[in-house]
Amino acid sequence: MKDAFGAPQSLLVLGGTSDIAQATAHRLVARRTRTVWLAGRPSPALEKSAESLRQQGADTRTVAFDALDPEAHETALGKVFAEGDIDMVLLAFGTLGDQARDEADPLAAARVAQTNYTGAVSAGLICARALQTQGHGSLVVLSSVAAERARRSNFIYGSSKAGLDAFTQGLGDALHGTGVHVMVVRPGFVRSKMTAGLQEAPLATTPEAVAAAIETGLRRRAETVWVPGRLRLVMSALRHVPRPVFRRLPL
Amino acid sequence: MSAGVSGAAVSPGPAASGPAAHAGDHAAAHGSDPASGYASDYAPVSGWGRTAPTAALVVRPRSREEAVASLGACAGRGGIARGLGRAYGDAAQNAGGAVLDMTGLDRVHTIDADTGTVVCDAGVSLHRLMQVLLPLGWFVPVTPGTRHVTVGGAIGADIHGKNHHVSGSFSRHVRSLDLLTADGSVRTVRPGSRLFDATAGGMGLTGIILKATFRCLPVATSFMSVDTERATDLDDLMARLTATDDRYRYSVAWIDLLARGAATGRAVLTRGDHAPLEALSGLPARARRDPLAFRPRQLPAAPAFVPEGLLSRTTVGLFNEFWYRKAPRLRRGELQRLTSFFHPLDGVPHWNRVYGRGGFLQYQFVVGYGQEEVLRAIVHRIAGHRCPSFLAVLKRFGEADPGWLSFPLPGWTLALDVPAGLPGLAALLDSLDEEVAAAGGRVYLAKDSRLRPELLTAMYPRLPAFRALRAELDPEGLFRSDLSRRLGL
Ligand SMILES: Cc1cc2nc3c(=O)[nH]c(=O)nc-3n(C[C@H](O)[C@H](O)[C@H](O)COP(=O)(O)OP(=O)(O)OC[C@H]3O[C@@H](n4cnc5c(N)ncnc54)[C@H](O)[C@@H]3O)c2cc1C
Numbered sequence: 001m002k003d004a005f006g007a008p009q010s011l012l013v014l015g016g017t018s019d020i021a022q023a024t025a026h027r028l029v030a031r032r033t034r035t036v037w038l039a040g041r042p043s044p045a046l047e048k049s050a051e052s053l054r055q056q057g058a059d060t061r062t063v064a065f066d067a068l069d070p071e072a073h074e075t076a077l078g079k080v081f082a083e084g085d086i087d088m089v090l091l092a093f094g095t096l097g098d099q100a101r102d103e104a105d106p107l108a109a110a111r112v113a114q115t116n117y118t119g120a121v122s123a124g125l126i127c128a129r130a131l132q133t134q135g136h137g138s139l140v141v142l143s144s145v146a147a148e149r150a151r152r153s154n155f156i157y158g159s160s161k162a163g164l165d166a167f168t169q170g171l172g173d174a175l176h177g178t179g180v181h182v183m184v185v186r187p188g189f190v191r192s193k194m195t196a197g198l199q200e201a202p203l204a205t206t207p208e209a210v211a212a213a214i215e216t217g218l219r220r221r222a223e224t225v226w227v228p229g230r231l232r233l234v235m236s237a238l239r240h241v242p243r244p245v246f247r248r249l250p251l
Numbered sequence: 252m253s254a255g256v257s258g259a260a261v262s263p264g265p266a267a268s269g270p271a272a273h274a275g276d277h278a279a280a281h282g283s284d285p286a287s288g289y290a291s292d293y294a295p296v297s298g299w300g301r302t303a304p305t306a307a308l309v310v311r312p313r314s315r316e317e318a319v320a321s322l323g324a325c326a327g328r329g330g331i332a333r334g335l336g337r338a339y340g341d342a343a344q345n346a347g348g349a350v351l352d353m354t355g356l357d358r359v360h361t362i363d364a365d366t367g368t369v370v371c372d373a374g375v376s377l378h379r380l381m382q383v384l385l386p387l388g389w390f391v392p393v394t395p396g397t398r399h400v401t402v403g404g405a406i407g408a409d410i411h412g413k414n415h416h417v418s419g420s421f422s423r424h425v426r427s428l429d430l431l432t433a434d435g436s437v438r439t440v441r442p443g444s445r446l447f448d449a450t451a452g453g454m455g456l457t458g459i460i461l462k463a464t465f466r467c468l469p470v471a472t473s474f475m476s477v478d479t480e481r482a483t484d485l486d487d488l489m490a491r492l493t494a495t496d497d498r499y500r501y502s503v504a505w506i507d508l509l510a511r512g513a514a515t516g517r518a519v520l521t522r523g524d525h526a527p528l529e530a531l532s533g534l535p536a537r538a539r540r541d542p543l544a545f546r547p548r549q550l551p552a553a554p555a556f557v558p559e560g561l562l563s564r565t566t567v568g569l570f571n572e573f574w575y576r577k578a579p580r581l582r583r584g585e586l587q588r589l590t591s592f593f594h595p596l597d598g599v600p601h602w603n604r605v606y607g608r609g610g611f612l613q614y615q616f617v618v619g620y621g622q623e624e625v626l627r628a629i630v631h632r633i634a635g636h637r638c639p640s641f642l643a644v645l646k647r648f649g650e651a652d653p654g655w656l657s658f659p660l661p662g663w664t665l666a667l668d669v670p671a672g673l674p675g676l677a678a679l680l681d682s683l684d685e686e687v688a689a690a691g692g693r694v695y696l697a698k699d700s701r702l703r704p705e706l707l708t709a710m711y712p713r714l715p716a717f718r719a720l721r722a723e724l725d726p727e728g729l730f731r732s733d734l735s736r737r738l739g740l
């Protein structure tokens with residue numbers, strides 16, 4: 001169960017090797033989390049992530065999960081929920097793709113969409129139903145500032161996140177009053193594996209900062225969290241910039 | 252998301268008509284069939300602190316038969332009894348399962364006007380009891396800081412009042428109770444039995460209390476004769492309480508936890524007893540004509556929406572300052588209405604909303620006599636953290652009560668309300684817990700919403716016996732709550 005501060009005792013991460021998820025899991029294990037499930041594509045990295053949480057004292061298990069294989073989601077995630085209540089699900093998997101290459105390779109572009117959007121729709125619905133049956137729990141979804149307005153430089157990724165973001169908001173409304181809390185997290189540029197080697201954007205932040213914002217959001221039962229918080233203002237301004245101008249902004 | 256309902260807000264639904272013929276039927280429990288005989292609803296439920304709402308099937312039995320039948324709704328994720336939802340945390344919630352709203356069992360069966368023995372349903376509130384008992388010259392044996400609690404909740408949490416040092420907890424005045432257990436049988440449980448000791452303070456986890464018999468206290472008036480004095484700091488306060496508490500039936504100190512430096516722990520002591528008839532001589536004729544009148548005053552309710560941060564260090568600090576200054580240095584024998592002495596907060600319905608949607612929590616612990624250093628250290632740490640807490644209460648407990656999970660033990664208890672959003676609060680309370688546990692103390696489960704489960708057995712050494720009895724009586728775990736899940740009770 002979550003406590004008065006929204007701190008969960010059990011956590012399921014979808015995308016177990018994600019840097020942001022790792023930082024969040026470590027932060028929550030330092031509080032009340034004692035049981036962690038890391039779902040992800042089997043790899044030494046996944047095992048390593050699990051091991052580092054075990055080191056910290058959390059009973060951690062891994063489960064095979066591929067966003068691109070929705071047929072298998074029900075079985076993989078069903079097994080986790082069958083073992084006991086999950087107080088928080090962190091949907092962290094995602095892929096940035098390579099905009100320039102993907103524009104020329106529609107199949108690769110579709111994989112970005114399938115990972116970030118349809119994979120999340122399927123996994124999100126399964127988790128939502130399980131949480132609703134429990135009558136409690138938080139579903140925390142890592143969206144992105146890129147979801148707020150599609151940009152020339154990464155609209156394939158951006159549009160997939162926009163879909164995910166809209167899906168999550170709707171799901172949150174659908175689950176209103178069921179005891180389940182749904183939270184959309186919109187980080188800006190985060191220094192992680194995903195952005196390694198890329199040029200930093202203004203207001204760049206860290207996985208630890210995202211983790212801290214998630215912890216606060218849980219306490220407040222927030223529906224939307226921006227990281228850093230100032231992005232909320234920046235994006236509400238950018239949203240209204242006319243297309244001809246927006247197109248030419250160096251974003 | 253909505254902050255959830257309090258028990259009082261759960262709709263009563265259609266009136267009961269005949270026995271709950273198919274109340275065991277799950278579909279009926281979902282309210283799809285209004286003819287099922289009891290009203291029910293699936294709704295978010297939270298405690299008084301509004302911190303961790305979860306959804307449950309709220310079932311409201313109206314009779315003993317319906318209560319028995321409502322066990323059917325507990326299959327699956329279990330069920331838990333709920334009174335008026337005044338427990339601060341998650342004691343009367345059960346995510347995904349059933350919550351049995353007991354306020355529909357509201358009959359006062361008998362009052363023996365000679366002995367003050369009352370037999371009533373578990374859903375009867377202490378407020379209602381005061382209405383019926385006072386005119387007969389009786390008062391409830393123990394009342395908490397609010398009279399909007401049920402008899403079931405009073406036994407389930409084994410509540411204490413300002414008279415604990417004299418009268419012990421509520422269950423000490425209980426002669427017997429009817430308990431609906433997991434096997435569907437109703438047992439009459441008397442003090443001295445294991446089941447009684449597990450149920451008193453057992454947070455609803457041994458079964459559903461349906462009815463109780465308990466003894467009341469004779470009173471001549473509905474007024475209190477109150478002595479008020481100020482204590483300049485914590486040491487002064489402890490010295491005053493230690494020296495003269497035994498002269499008073501009721502004793503409590505309101506402590507200003509925002510005062511720092513030399514004033515740390517400054518407080519106002521209010522102690523007293525029920526006023527005898529003679530004491531009313533100075534009152535207007537109207538009051539004297541009806542000395543046992545019970546007329547609680549009601550102010551408008553707190554608004555439904557309050558911005559977070561209304562209660563800041565500044566506003567609460569000002570309030571505390573004002574309230575300390577306005578208290579007399581020393582005043583004896585002041586007549587106060589019973590309700591202003593016992594339940595000042597009940598005058599404002601839904602006052603818990605003033606903390607905004609982030610909610611608040613109450614931290615209450617006790618440490619034994621001889622552990623004054625620990626108490627001092629904790630008060631200094633809270634004051635140092637600048638908790639905007641305007642309702643801290645310090646009290647001395649008497650002998651421990653027999654309930655296995657009853658909270659009181661002979662020592663000092665401190666209770667404070669704090670907004671859940673206060674920065675650093677979670678870590679501060681975690682570390683206070685360590686000090687409390689190391690000193691052989693404990694926190695109060697009826698107030699808890701955040702204790703680290705690992706500390707529970709240290710705080711409640713009789714927990715293994717409690718667990719063993721539950722395993723024996725309720726092997727399937729029919730009775731469950733968010734609290735029991737969170738702490739592994
Ligand atoms: C302003 C305020 C002041 C307070 N002051 C005090 C105080 O001075 N001293 C003190 O001891 N407490 C105090 N409390 C706490 C309160 O007295 C307890 O939490 C009490 O249990 C609330 O009763 P309730 O009917 O609202 O029960 P709920 O809050 O609904 O339930 C509390 C517990 O009792 C169990 N329970 C309720 N009914 C039954 C039943 N029929 N059968 C079995 N179990 C049942 C529930 O399962 C739950 O575990 C205060 C609370 C408030 C809000």
Ligand SMILES: NC(=O)c1ccc[n+]([C@@H]2O[C@H](COP(=O)([O-])OP(=O)(O)OC[C@H]3O[C@@H](n4cnc5c(N)ncnc54)[C@H](OP(=O)(O)O)[C@@H]3O)[C@@H](O)[C@H]2O)c1
Binds near residue numbers: 020021094193
């Ligand atoms: N970094 C940023 O700047 C930034 C900004 C805003 C939002 N986000 C979002 O935050 C989330 C986490 O990102 P991060 O920064 O922590 O990046 P990361 O470390 O690269 O993590 C990405 C995760 O996604 C997983 N993944 C990718 N494809 C998958 C698939 N088909 N099935 C299962 N898992 C798959 C990866 O698992 P493998 O180990 O198997 O590859 C990895 O665990 C992502 O959704 C990302 O879009 C990131």
